Amino acid sequence: MTELTDFISLMNEHSRLRRTSINLIASENHTSPLVRAALSSDLGHRYSADFYGGTKFIQQVIQKAETYLRELFNVDYSIVTSLSGHLCDIAVILGFTKPNDKVMSVAPGNAGGYPFDFTFFNRKQIPFSFSMEKMNILVEESIKKIKKQNPKLVLFGSSFFPFAHPVKELIDSLDQQKKIEFAYDGSHVLGLIAGKQFQDPLKEGADILLGSTHKSFPGPQGGILLTNNFEKYELLSSILELDLEKGIRLIDNPHPNRIAALALATLELIEFGEEYAKQIVRNSKALAKTLDKWGVPVCFKEHGFTESHQVIIETENYEEGAVFKEKAEKHGLIIDSGGRIGTSEITRMGMKELEIKEIGEMLAGIYRNEDTSDYPRRIKDLITLFNRPAYCFERIEEINW
Ligand SMILES: Cc1ncc(COP(=O)(O)O)c(C=O)c1O
Known part of the structure; x- marks a missing residue:
């Protein structure tokens, strides 16, 4: 079974790469031992619908996940x-x-x-009027555009997202005679x-928060x-939940192990979320300041660099970003090709400003092609010290899944 041996090696290689690197991808994070255990529990073998026997506890798992999320976000549905x-x-x-909207x-x-x-789904995208200097939506110009173009749906949120969007300002200044739905991709x-x-976003007037x-x-x-x-909840549920009478739409099997893991992650955030999120923002600001101090062109200095988990550096184009990504990865620092550096995972692993400054100095050294000969040792030291997620429960011994 050389194929099996090769495949196991491939998986091991991936894990080794990630265990020996520091992850700064803004789109990723590291789950807790409890969340990982739920993902590999028996629920990962199962369907959840009432139609199937053996699902009575799964129904409760789903209901509890929904309840915990309502509590965490203080929402009704x-x-x-x-x-x-x-x-x-x-x-x-x-x-x-509808099509053509x-x-x-x-x-x-x-x-x-x-x-x-959007064109694949027969919808037309109208871009917000946008300021690249502020990395944000321009309210008055966008309102004019909305009045002229009549979109049915306005979708806030973004992939490069250092600053809050003007949700309240925009919704409050629109005369809502023509009904528009406001969703926020968080x-x-x-x-x-x-x-x-x-x-x-829901307090600021958006109808839906998704993410x-x-x-x-x-x-x-x-x-x-x-x-x-x-x-709106009923409408979205009818699209995303199994309905054998109407027929299946987007989801048949919602993967109950994932939902159990989500319930546990939600409980962790109810307990530790505020502290975790505060530290993320502090870490992003510390990272941006360090990069700026050591000569990396960090965007939006005049706006305080960032208010989120993202620090964005100026790159001429995708190729330049990809070269920096490759160089950083060779040194054990994992970033994307867009010049977007994320602090969620390093915060999750317990790092604070002191460690963030060290990571910032190393990223700057790589960016500026300086002597990096002591980086492997410095990175190894950081990984050895911060090798387990923080902001989570330590009750793994109770698990018998
Ligand atoms: C703004 C935004 N929305 C949606 C997605 C899709 O994310 P997912 O991986 O959950 O499908 C992304 C992915 O990066 C994103 O940046």
């Missing part, structure tokens, strides 16, 4: 069936628009919006919203939708 943040976007787009959202490319293929900042360190549960939210890969409106 939550949906946990989506397998990803992307499917949440699709559900909102299918639920609130317009959706306003942040443009991809330089503005850093999520590159959703995939990147969901953990910060949960920890009350970023805007609360990935594995970026700044340190849970299993997946997505959630939250709302205070019962009709």
Whole structure:
């Protein structure tokens, strides 16, 4: 079975790479031992619908996950069936628009919006008017555009997301005679919203908050939708939940092990989320200041660099970003090709400003092609000290799954 041996080696190689590197990908995080145990529990072999026998406890797992999320985000309704943040976007787009309708959202490319293929779904994307200097939506210009273009859905949120979007300002200044749905894709900042360190889009007037549960939210890969409106909840549930009478739409099997893991990650955030999110923002600011001090061109200095888990550095183009990514990875620092550096995972592993400054100095040294000969030792020391997630429960011995 050389193929099996090779495949096991491949998996081991991946784990070794990640165990010996520091992860600064803004879209990723590290789950706790409890969350990992839930992912590999018996639930990972099962369906959840009532139609199947043996599901009575699974129904409770799902209900509890929904309840914990309602408590964490202080909302009336939550949906946990989506397998990803992307499917949440699709559900909102299918639920609130029809073919040929317009959706306003942040443009991809330089503005850093999520590159959703609206044309594939027969919808037209209208970009927000956007300031690259402020990395944010321009309210008055966008309102003019909304009045002219009549989008059915306005989707806040972004993939490059250092600053809160002007949700309240924009919604309050729109005369809402023509009914528009306002959704907020908080995939990147969901953990910060949960920890009350970023805007609360539902309080600011958005109808729906959706997002990935594995970026700044340190849970299993997946997505959630939250709302205070019962009709909108019912509509989205009908798209994302199994209905044997109407027929299956986006989800048949919601992966109950993922939902159990999400419930546990949510309990962790109820307990530790505020402290965790505060430290993320402190770490991002410390990282940005260090990079700036050592000559890396960090964006938005005049706006305090960042208010989220992301620090964005100027790159001429994708190729330049990819070269920096390759160089950093060779040294054991993992980043993406977009010049976007994330602090969620290093914070989750317990690092604070002191360690962040050291990482910043090393990133700057790599960026400037300086002598990096002592970096392997410094990185190894950091990984040895911070080798288990913080902000989580330590009750793994109770597990008999
Ligand atoms: C703004 C935004 N929305 C949605 C997604 C999709 O995330 P997921 O991996 O949960 O499908 C991403 C992915 O990076 C994103 O940046």
